[in-house]
Amino acid sequence: MCSLLNEEQQHIFLEVMRSINEEKHFLYFVSGFGGTGKTFLWNCILSKLRSQGKIALAVASCGIASLLLSGGRTAHSRFHIPIDINETSTCTIHRGTNLSQLISKTSLILWDEAPMTHRFCFEALDQTLRDILSVEEATNSQKPFGGMNILLGGDFRQVLPVVNHGNATDAINASLISSSLWQHFTVFKLTINMRLRNPHLNDSEKQKIAQFAKWVLDIGEGKYPAYDDNNDTDEKWIQIPSQLLLQPMANNIEAITDVIYHDFSTNFTCINYLAERAVICPLNTTVDVINDTMLEKVPGDSKIYLSYDSIVNSIEQPDDFPILYPPEFLNSITLNNFSQHRLALKINVPVVMLRNIDQSIGLCNGTRLLIVKLGDYVIEGKIITGSHIGEHVCIPRVVLHGTSPKWPFTLARRQFPIKVCYALTINKCQGQTLQKVGIYLKGHVFSHGQLYVAVSRVTSQEDLKILIENEDGTSGTATKNIVYRMTCIPLKDINQGSYKTKICARLTRLSEFILDDKPEQIQRLDFVLLDVEGHAIEAQVPQQHISRFLPRLKEGTVYFVEFFQVVPCRTNYRAVSHTYMIKFTCHTRVTEFNAAPPTFPKYAYTLASFDTLRTRIDYTADMSDTIGRIVSVEPATTAYVKGLKKAIRHLYISDGRESIEVVLWSRQATEFPAEKIIELSKEKPIILLLLGIIAKSREGQLKIQGSMSCQYHINPAIPEAAALINKFTGFPHQVTWTGAATSSSSDIMTTSVTELAKLTNPHELYGNIYQVNVVLRTISPNQPWWYLGCILCRKRVFPEGETYRCPKCSGNKAEPMYRIVFIAADPDNFLEDNAPTIEITFFGNMGQELTGIPVLQLAAISEGNNVSIPSEITRLYSHKYTLAISVPFSSMQRENVSYQVKNIITTAGPAITTKTIYPATSGTGQQQTKPTQDTTRHLPVAETTKLDSNMEEGKVATPLPSPQRLQMETSSPTMKQTTSSDDDLAFSTEAGTSGTKTKRNVRRKLGD
Incomplete structure (x- = not known):
């Protein structure tokens, strides 16, 4: 048996056997479309393990699929999975029971048709196995499925778990692929169509089967040429090939039943004839009409079976309950996969089971039978599908329970769990292989994979006919094909042809791009997307779509994203390394993924030492x-x-x-x-x-x-x-704490000018920060108040041709920088001629904070003269400040100690204004007067304005005009200001921020 496996099946078979023999825990998922031999592979694995004396439990999501497995059962019956399941449910298997002991000795659990089962079922089994298997080994409680080997199989192109009143997002979130367990599975794929290896087929027949199989697969994967419905981007309208279409001029139901059930009057009792064909429809209402039509064609009288309906588990039982919900109302209730109140049957009519009765004799949900006898309390039938074909069985009445959010009760209906099955719903026929199928689309498909399931029930196009009925009753040629993008491509594979792909990624580094001249208007949203494998890509939301996406995008949330544009990445300030970036459009769909695994990366980073x-x-x-x-x-x-x-x-x-x-x-x-x-x-x-x-x-x-x-x-x-x-x-x-800290910081030394003036060795002062109250007396003589500094290292530059040269770092770009050197004294004695003084320098931004004027603007007012002191500086004479100062490294090479301002902690007005003091030449040639004493206004130590982070802070500035136009010598008489809307100059901070050239004053406002 195992020798008949193809190369793909053989690889999976050997991998499973090797892992079990080496006691290596594994979680495998085998994906394959119909005809790739999944069931054959399952039975080979089961037979091999059991021949070695090992226990292998075979289960399936539906009864029909379980009958095809050796010793198979439905997963719900084997593991006691609750019918009404939620995220906290567990299987009703207790420690010490026979079933728990059986599971503890099991080598493999094989589960077929896994994609059609709700993820909560797998998560319930996971929690139960962790509990049961941790008895033997405590560490099993931390392993997925308790360390049990799991082999799942199925096809995600088929119908997904049914979610009542759910949408596409609900269906995806309910699927196995959305479970946190999915990340632990290794996926194998079967791609070889075994139907093409039939030795009895000639080349022409193989070619037809291959072409039909490709058409079916393209429909399942959403690759078949289609056009969009403007109302829903999930729904693609496809043209059905003309050779598959039925376009009758009269009654549509008669037309399709006559084609599928040809010569019905002579074959209505033939088991093979009935078992190999069916009409398939999306809706139960259409199915019921077709079944009633076919029932009338069967000779004989109908026997009517009426159900007994009652109310159980009601929230309350008021006296008027029978009035509110009379029997007539209960009888009128119809539910999916639920017996009807009025069941009309005849001898030789095919029926399908709606519930699992006894799998050991073939009576399970989906089994089809032919009615042989109609008793009052029991119905006898002959099985026509599955592994027990030809066997006679008796079907009893059973009590079925149904609920609805609209009802304050549970309906209990006692009825035979069968339904006439000349026609079946698409969901009901999943897992069945037929020889003749008619698809009647009076209502279009409404969920993922339905059209794929319908057309894949047969193996050749000669056995398939499709009838599309438009809303006006005419025959159509196009229908919907709904394919949810279940599998997401890695971000590393994104390219400009990826506009139809789907990704699953965490949103990180969300920020708003804002212009300084339009602070209230967001220009775009920028962020980084990070997938489960750790790959990242930049993304943007253009301005015209911000209102749509901004309320929905949250930092750190994982989303499914589809229908986006892919463009080349930007050339500067790339956040991550990727050739492309994503742009959202008006068609982009963003769906929050609530079941992201805990191991999903949170940060997109590539660390640099x-x-x-x-x-x-x-x-x-x-x-x-x-x-x-x-x-x-x-x-x-x-x-x-x-x-x-x-x-x-x-x-x-x-x-x-x-x-x-x-x-x-x-x-x-x-x-x-x-x-x-x-x-x-x-x-x-x-x-x-x-x-x-x-x-x-x-x-x-x-x-x-x-x-x-x-x-x-x-x-x-x-x-x-x-x-x-x-x-x-x-x-x-x-x-x-360092820098200009509060007075409580041990790193700050509070002192006075008088005390500092006594200290003359800069080596002893270097490295300390002093907080001191001062009054600015005058400018230090022969000191220029601005200089041309290198934008990289802030050192003085020298002209070299049309540009500049920095003697320290060889930079060639410069800009004006403040260097205001004051003579300062203590506030209580600054009027005395012999008062102790110190020299303090306001560099860069400290100078701008002191004057309140950009250096370029003030230099232009002074016509480039950096020796003559403008009034905007001399007016600061006699003003009182609290400063944080320190001795710079360069001071150790000078004879006199000089201090540099680290921070302006507090500021006040002029100390006095009663008489003239130190004459000083200003830009206007006026002398300064003593200010009057004023009350000091203490500002917060960290006086800040909540401005937004600049994208370009620290970016190299455009070179200044040539040295011939902008002299750096102290004797230079003039400097002309040059301005441009795109080439404005910015200024370095004392903290070392380089000069900046921004994109039209662009700034950033970071998201939380």
């Missing part, structure tokens, strides 16, 4: 991802980018060998949970996963900053984070 990041400095084609332990955090402050005030926060992360600076912008900066992180770090190391970052350099040191789609995650559940936590556990891992 700190050394790798150094090779990507200022590389903007692709963004980077990295990870490290948080070492220290600074409070959020503010910085100016292109004249816009933005929140900024600095922190440091470590990989165990070194620490690097991280710059977070805007919402990322203000919403960073610094206080919570510091508190949690007392117990364990805090790991930071950074996604979508850009590597930068500051004074030769690596730093990283957020980009347009940057996200951070604290202690993410990924192996790399777990490894770092283990690495740092046992060592000091407390996160500390």
